[in-house]
Amino acid sequence: MNALKLISVLLDYPRDELWQHGDALMAACGDAGLPAARTTQLLEFIADLLARDPIEAQERWLSLFDRGRSMSLLLFEHIHGESRDRGQAMVDLMETYRANGFEIAVRELPDYLPLLLEYLSTRPDEEAREWLSHVAHILELLAARAAGRDGAYAPLFEMLVEYSGRPVELGPMRQRVAREVRDDTPAAIDAVWEEEAVRFTAEAPDRDCEPAPRRLPGAAMTVSR
Template structure:
């Protein structure tokens, strides 16, 4: 299992099948292309995830990625929000997948980061790095926000930034993340749902990828761990 495939599997909603492939995941986490420190961090993350009960791991994932929008794994959420531009971007991305023989099921959203990583795993390394470089500002901000929330998932985003040779100041992004209002608190979630009931039209995020004010729909969490 390649590094991109592994990170995608670990970022995805933890299906029960994950625990059936524990040894394979740990072997892949010891990737020699990583620095010694990063390799150990990835192995530690994988061991810690596998040590959890599936329901506990799933609850942790939902708390991290399914409350509010700041940590959404749907990349176009951070670029287009619910604007019409997002629809065209989705069509273009699906076309890119199909052009290279990568078909999606009807329920899969093409901008879901674990899915994109599965696709890039099948592409030449230079192409995969270029794709990730173009979204590294989003991935870097996700890394910063995860770090600010003391989430172990932060290391996965940091590895992706480094894989893409992203020249990002993660310290500055972490400072910015510390100043953002949290959108995953019960109070904020209640407010967002109240606003959702009366808002008409679409609201896109700013160019700086600050958290939009509407909560995302959950992507279909049906992918399975495969060698």
């Protein structure tokens, strides 16, 4: 398993079945082609994750990535916000996936970082690095924010920055983050709920709203090529 696929799995919502593939995840670290220091960090991250109760690990993930927009794993959230350009960017990315035989078989937006990493893990290395270089500034920002909240996930973003060919120099980014008003506090979340209108439609979702399933080592594939 290459580094991008492994980081894709680790950044994704930690579903219960992940604990069934712990040995495969640990073994995959040795095949990821990362520097020894980063390999050690991955092993420590996985060991810490597997030592936690799944519910605890899932709550930690939700607290970090699903409360407020500043740590969103939807890349276009950081690039386009709520502008109309975001919709066209989604369409273009979907067309790129399909043109390269990557069909999404999960309920997930195409700019979801773990999904993008899974796609890039199927592409030539030079192409994958170029893609990541275009979003390296976002990955640096996420790394700096993660370091100030739950430091465990920060090295995963740093590894992606390094993979893009960009040196990890987070000093200026951490200074910027230190001046930010956090959007994941109860007060900030309540303010968002008060500001955003609730829209009801005639059709209810046909499936529940839990995060979409992802492919783990040894498990069934969630995409077809």
